[in-house]
Amino acid sequence: MLYHPGSAAVLQSFFDELATVLDRVSTYLEPVYVVGDYNIPLDHPDDPHAIQLRQLLESYGLLLHNTCSTHQLGGTLDAVVTRADSCCPEQVDVFNVGLSDHHLLQWSVDATCQPPPTTVTYCRAWRRLDYNDFWATLSLSRLSTSILLWPDDLVEMATVYDVELTHLLDQLIPACQVVRQSHHSDPWFNSECCHAKRLECGFERRYAAVCRRATDGAEVNAAKTAWYDQCRAYRKLHQWKCTTFWSERIDADRADPQKLWR
Numbered sequence: 001m002l003y004h005p006g007s008a009a010v011l012q013s014f015f016d017e018l019a020t021v022l023d024r025v026s027t028y029l030e031p032v033y034v035v036g037d038y039n040i041p042l043d044h045p046d047d048p049h050a051i052q053l054r055q056l057l058e059s060y061g062l063l064l065h066n067t068c069s070t071h072q073l074g075g076t077l078d079a080v081v082t083r084a085d086s087c088c089p090e091q092v093d094v095f096n097v098g099l100s101d102h103h104l105l106q107w108s109v110d111a112t113c114q115p116p117p118t119t120v121t122y123c124r125a126w127r128r129l130d131y132n133d134f135w136a137t138l139s140l141s142r143l144s145t146s147i148l149l150w151p152d153d154l155v156e157m158a159t160v161y162d163v164e165l166t167h168l169l170d171q172l173i174p175a176c177q178v179v180r181q182s183h184h185s186d187p188w189f190n191s192e193c194c195h196a197k198r199l200e201c202g203f204e205r206r207y208a209a210v211c212r213r214a215t216d217g218a219e220v221n222a223a224k225t226a227w228y229d230q231c232r233a234y235r236k237l238h239q240w241k242c243t244t245f246w247s248e249r250i251d252a253d254r255a256d257p258q259k260l261w262r
Helices: 012-025 048-059 131-139 154-172 191-213 217-252 257-261
Strands: 033-037 062-064 078-083 092-095 104-107 118-123 176-181
Touching: 012 033, 012 048, 048 062, 078 104, 131 154, 191 217
Parallel strands: none
Antiparallel strands: 033 078, 062 078, 092 104, 118 176
8 A cells, every 4th residue: 555645745755765665566476556545646647746657657567547536626646556467457446435535446356266287197106016916917918928929010019018018007006097286396497406306305215215124223324314415415406506597587687677577
């Protein structure tokens, strides 16, 4: 909410302080609403203060929505400001509720919380696969029969292999449907970060496996140390990638402040 007293003159300090506020709110990812009593005749296109205010808002990619008179004596002194590219209300209505000499501004906002996108996949619980059962079932399947009983065509042979192996796995570890939420990765998270994260998860699983079966404390400590070292390496790499990305982004967009803050 913003308020500029109508009894006070509109000074340059007002626009300077407003620019300081816009420097902060224009960087937010959430919808931005700069609403209040500006006490500037916004319905006068030739008013220098109204012109300066509109230019300031436009420099931050913000839109001042037009309304009818918002004061009981006439004049548009109150306004709603939003981003020009998103979250724009279709219409700002003005109501005289009789509680003040200024009228009430009302607009509709879509507050529906959009669920994150999901993908449906099918996967198998490979950790539950018993290798003894697998070899026993494989030895009784068509894949273990004589090569003379296989088709001569290579494509048909590959088809038989896929069908038989899928049927075998459906008996031991049936595929189940899994719904996964899609998460946006950081723009600096590249293949190098992904590889380091996989190594960290691998060392963590190895440490857990050693804790379950090992009786030697030295082996457990060694697995734990390897896991912690990889965790530190991954976090250090992630922080370095983040710093490098934003440093290059700032240097590239330094000549365009509006693009830089957005």
